[in-house]
Amino acid sequence: MTTRVGALGGARGMLGRVQRVFARERGNFTWVYLWSAPIRAMHWIAAACILSLILTGFYIGRPYFATSGEASAHFLMGRVRFVHFAAAAVLVMTGIVRAYWLMVGNQFERLPALFPVTGKNISNLVKTAGSYLTFRPDKQPNFVGHNPMQQWSYTAVYVMAVVTVVTGFTLYGQSAPGSVIFRAFSWLPPLLGGLQGIRVIHHLMTWAFIIFIEMHVYFAIRSDYVERAGVVSSIITGGRYISTDHSYEDYDIAKVPSHPWPTGEHRTPGKGA
Amino acid sequence: MIMPSAHQWVEGETLVQHFESRGISRREFMEFCGEMAVILGIGSAATPRIAEAFEAAKRPSVIWLQLQECTGCVESVLRTESPTIGDLLLDVISLDYNHTLMAGAGAAVEKAKQAAMSANKGKYLLVVTGSVPLKEDGMYTVIGGRTAKTVLEEAASGAAAILALGACAHWGSVQAARPNPTGAVGVRDVIKNKPILNIAGCPPIGDVVTATVVHYLTFGRLPAVDGEGRPLFAYGKRIHDQCSRRAHFDAGQFVETFDDEGARKGWCLYEVGCKGPATFSPCPIFMWNARTSWPIGAGHPCLGCTEPHFWDTMTPFYGRLPDVGGFPVEERADTIGLALAIGAAAGIAAHGAATVFTQIRRRRSTNQVPESTSEEESHNG
Incomplete structure (x- = not known):
């Protein structure tokens, strides 16, 4: 290649620029499979649901379109509420699948992955937060799956989702007093200042989700740029490339047998490790 | 008689x-x-x-x-x-x-x-x-x-x-x-x-x-x-589910101020703070004063007076959501939510900018792309 470049004469400086544009991370990499298909499917279904719940929820909270003419000619709020309730039902479905996968998933998907409470995890949490705050990605502990900060934040999102769903179904049940949903959540309004208290919590949760989405998207993309971690692709393809030159807090490369690419099956590391 | x-x-x-x-x-x-x-x-x-x-x-x-x-x-x-x-x-x-x-x-x-x-x-x-x-x-x-x-x-x-x-x-x-x-x-x-x-x-x-x-x-x-x-x-039922103005709610037709066209046409009072969706009462059916009228029928939002603690939980009477306390000036949920979301976005932008800045500096000092090295040749070869 050097000779060919040499043949191009004075193009060396140009090539340097091209090389900078197409810079590569050097080293040895291997592909690991992290997120099972149901997890990925539920992630994107839930994302679509939450997005439509936010849009329809803000309309229900403060209708930003108005119709005119005879009321009989329109059913705008009715349709918006239908979409809201249907999306909520689908979101509950994704929650049920996720809850099942907390029991049968790999080490990155199981219940303990939501609660990194050991001393080592706490110290890694502090280190991770410190690396974010001081802009030192090189000081960040390496994780194949989620780092403790991610683990806790996703646990928080699940809690937020449960609070939002429970308050939402409490409000939903009001139109049918005596129904199963009404009875199931009838204990809640007296504890939280009546239906208006439920409503304001449900509403504030919407904003909490918006803030979460902002941070989630930012940190995912930032991670791809700064750490070259390929996490955005991992929630689409299920896996990502990790450097075999590093060691990882949650994954021992030496213990997981590798498979020839592309014919071999990708081993789920959690089950082998 | x-x-x-x-x-x-x-x-x-x-x-x-x-x-x-x-x-x-x-x-x-x-x-x-x-x-x-x-x-x-x-x-x-x-x-x-x-x-x-x-x-x-x-x-x-x-x-x-x-x-x-x-x-x-x-x-x-x-x-x-x-x-x-x-x-x-x-x-x-x-x-x-x-x-x-x-x-x-x-x-x-x-x-x-x-x-x-x-x-x-x-x-x-x-x-x-x-x-x-x-x-x-x-x-x-x-x-x-x-x-x-x-x-x-x-x-x-x-x-x-x-x-x-x-x-x-x-x-x-x-x-x-x-x-x-x-x-x-x-x-x-x-x-x-x-x-x-x-x-x-x-x-x-x-x-x-x-x-x-x-x-x-x-x-x-x-x-x-x-x-x-x-x-x-x-x-046994909410005012909202028995309301004579319910069709306007479902249609998306709302009174925004008390003297607007919607108010004259008898549209839904949801946006001016009607607590009908949180209130169980027979008002729309039984009505008042020998079945002459009732608050929503007369163009006033329901205050939720049949619900316990309505003076605290249903206020502001002309607002959809309760005020969120703990601030010197009482703020609405949306004001707080929007402020936090914008704050988070600003924080993210600042963090992102700082990341870009520090990364550029780091890469300049430690991660220069070499024009040509023996390692590079062996990789490409």
């Missing part, structure tokens, strides 16, 4: 006999029984049963206590321009003691109450309007030298059942709003060993009281109640 209280319902006279003496025809009486059967939700087939019960009903003894209250409930329930049979029923059953309506006063009235209570011990119906203040040993309401709590406990001990009429008797109403300086509570917080029916509202609708009394006279017990102790026949 209903005559004013020319003579009382006397002992031994049945209700129907009394109605006849007051000029109510058999037809009017049966119409009333049918109406009550419908209001109670037990079906028109129950009309004969109600009529039968009334034919046999002897004058029940009712003691009506007015404690810490404004007398608005008495006004709402008893005072109408053209009395209906229901009003008459309330009129005739509430004779034993009601200190606002009684002609007498002072010790004589208290004596009459004691006499009525001991004569009908365990049988009389106790109606209570007003809350019970508990702070400072209850000195905020004293009747005949005794505190409201003492008066209530004494009257409740011999009562067959208690009707807690209005928001005050239900949970304390405006005097129990934060910070509740007199320590006002409802009847249910003081009396624990008697059946209590909460006829919620500030004030409640007279028809609910009438229908409850009819139910009590017909079946000998109080009607079925919800979790708040309110009769289900009246408080």
Whole structure:
């Protein structure tokens, strides 16, 4: 290649620029499979649901379109509420699948992955937060799956989702007093200042989700740029490339047998490790 | 034609006999029984049963206590321009003691109450309007030298059942709003060993009281109640789900200010703070003032007065969501949410910018892309 470049004469400086544009991370990499298909499917279904719940929820909270003419000619709020309730039902479905996968998933998907409470995890949490705050990605502990900060934040999102769903179904049940949903959540309004208290919590949760989405998207993309971690692709393809030159807090490369690419099956590391 | 209280319902006279003496025809009486059967939700087939019960009903003894209250409930329930049979029923059953309506006063009235209570011990119906203040040993309401709590406990001990009429008797109403300086509570917080029916509202609708009394006279017990102790026949559905303006809600047609086109066209009052979606009440069906109108019908949002603690939980009355406390200036949920979301976005932008800056510096110093190295050649080769 050097000779060919040499043949191009004075193009060396140009090539340097091209090389900078197409810079590569050097080293040895291997592909690991992290997120099972149901997890990925539920992630994107839930994302679509939450997005439509936010849009329809803000309309229900403060209708930003108005119709005119005879009321009989329109059913705008009715349709918006239908979409809201249907999306909520689908979101509950994704929650049920996720809850099942907390029991049968790999080490990155199981219940303990939501609660990194050991001393080592706490110290890694502090280190991770410190690396974010001081802009030192090189000081960040390496994780194949989620780092403790991610683990806790996703646990928080699940809690937020449960609070939002429970308050939402409490409000939903009001139109049918005596129904199963009404009875199931009838204990809640007296504890939280009546239906208006439920409503304001449900509403504030919407904003909490918006803030979460902002941070989630930012940190995912930032991670791809700064750490070259390929996490955005991992929630689409299920896996990502990790450097075999590093060691990882949650994954021992030496213990997981590798498979020839592309014919071999990708081993789920959690089950082998 | 209903005559004013020319003579009382006397002992031994049945209700129907009394109605006849007051000029109510058999037809009017049966119409009333049918109406009550419908209001109670037990079906028109129950009309004969109600009529039968009334034919046999002897004058029940009712003691009506007015404690810490404004007398608005008495006004709402008893005072109408053209009395209906229901009003008459309330009129005739509430004779034993009601200190606002009684002609007498002072010790004589208290004596009459004691006499009525001991004569009908365990049988009389106790109606209570007003809350019970508990702070400072209850000195905020004293009747005949005794505190409201003492008066209530004494009257409740011999009562067959208690009707807690209005928001005050239900949970304390405006005097129990934060910070509740007199320590006002409802009847249910003081009396624990008697059946209590909460006829919620500030004030409640007279028809609910009438229908409850009819139910009590017909079946000998109080009607079925919800979790708040309110009769289900009246408080079983939200205002929102029975509202005459509901079609405008579903269509997406809302009043935005009180003088806009939507307000003139009778659109939904949701955006100007209507609490119909959080309020269980029969207002849209029973209505007020001899079924003339009701708040939402007249273009005013529902305040949610049948729900406990509505002065605290339903305010601001003209806003959709409660204020979120803890700020020097009361802020709405959306203002806070938007501020936090923008703050988070700004933080993210700053963090991102700082990341880009530090990364550029780091890569310049440590991660120069080499023009050509032996390692590079071996990789490409």
